[in-house]
Amino acid sequence: MKNILVIAWRETRTYFTSPLAYVVIGVFVGLSGYIFWTHLVLYSEFCLRYGGSPYFQNQLNVNDRVIRPLFGSMGVIFLLMTPVVSMRLFAEEKKSGTAELLFTCPVTTAQVIVGKFLGAASLFVVMIGVTIAYPVLILASNTSPEMKPTLVGYLGVFLMALSFLSLGLLISAMTENQIIAAVGAFGASLAFWILPWIAESATITLAGAMNWLTFGLWEKLHLGLGGPTLGDFLTKLSFINHLEDFRKGLFDTEHLVFYVSVVFFSLFLTQRVLDSPRWRG
């Protein structure tokens, strides 16, 4: 545990002693702040215009009108910016030779990976932490957002960012070229992001696919051809779909388990990748 913290702390310091952290945080706050502001202005205009109308009364919810779209935009910004944060994690160590130091010190590969992951995650904590100012700013006006759904939304965005980060960490462990690490991480994240678009056209059922793979044996065994389609399955793997409930303020363990699994699986694969020279000999 001590080793993990030592590595995580060094990683955090590296981000914050280089311009990287400030550029990333600055761009993130700038973009999300602008989006927040436009939504807030739209909302207040909406309130002024239709505030008196009983028909629109139930649509004038600040959580739905301002905070929910804000979380959606944050998700997109994280999709685009996480590769920049994750690309250097292992690629740089390999390139500069410091990997040789880390892996000849009395620490395990798993400790190094978790340490690096936590170090980079601390940057995300700061990024998201700064945006807590937005709901607080709304509080300063005479309307007040509901706090619990807001916090659930934050949790969702944070979990999704960690999933992107873990994918980026995995790809960074595969190369010593930071640009390849960044492009690969972006591609992987985007692939998970756009899965629902592919899913729409994937109408074949899973059982049908199995039937095709087993040359009709599946049907002969009367295992049935109905049930969920491949599209349903792919939709379950999509990063945005799992964010949807969080944004609404709904806390469902299904989505929590999804993001946590992505993180664990990616970190596990990272460990396999880094240790593979050991069992390949």
Added chain:
Amino acid sequence: MIEVAGLTKMYGQRAAVGGISFSVSKGEIAGFLGPNGAGKTTTMRMLTGYVTPTSGTARVAGFDVQDAPIEAKRRIGYLPEHPPLYREMVVRPFLRFVAALRGVPRKEMDGRVDRAVERCGLGPVAGRLIGNLSKGYQQRVGLAQAILHEPDVLILDEPTVGLDPSQIREIRQLIKSFAGEHTVILSTHILAEVTMTCNRVLIINEGRIAADETMETMAARGGSTRRVALRLARVADATEGQIRTIPGVLDVKREDGQDGSFVVETEGARDVREQIAERAVTQGWGLLEMRPVTRSLEDIFIGIIKGEVEGAA
């Protein structure tokens, strides 16, 4: 302290290291000597657990590097060929980071870091960014990082590369000061370095150990004949034959470079210099220079690499 048995590393079909075995006992300074690409770095990487051997075992302080990596790594200080430094860190925090990773207790941290800074002469740069330091100071930071935790075994891959002559001397002094308490393995392709710092030499060539000897036996090699270099002012065609007639002289060669230069090979047991001088005076050759030629470590090394001298491995 270090026991290596049949260590092999294959890269595809090519054997970078082909089944080498040796052991180094406590307090020794052993030098790995070999041409570029001989497998020195790969061997060191296997000793430190960075590269996994294809077969064979390496034990450090009684712990197998593959089976008990954490225990073995605790006892090793390692300076790779390119010093592993985080360029964006300041020297002292970097050393504290490495000390923490190497398991130095918090209470001793400051003392250990101070000691390493002092031993490697890093005092004047302790507060500077590593990336801004000169190559020599970076090399010293690399060395400081390796000795921080007072390891039983120090593995140094070309520790004096890129340093200026006075720094090289300081680093060699430093390495020598480790003898006795630490076991040191250093690799180099500079022969003088081995002569000056090591008490044992392992010559590696093409992934195999070509020789494994103490410095004394190494120097004693090739001592069956003596050589004398001569330089004469007046040389006639007959001169060569006349030298040959001196008792004890086995062979005479004309040196190509300079007029009147000869190398005389004589029996090892006899010193014929006096007779040569006498003859030179009586014949009026005009003796300008005469000096004994000792066979240098360089000759022995090149001989071993080329396979002319039988290795004692």
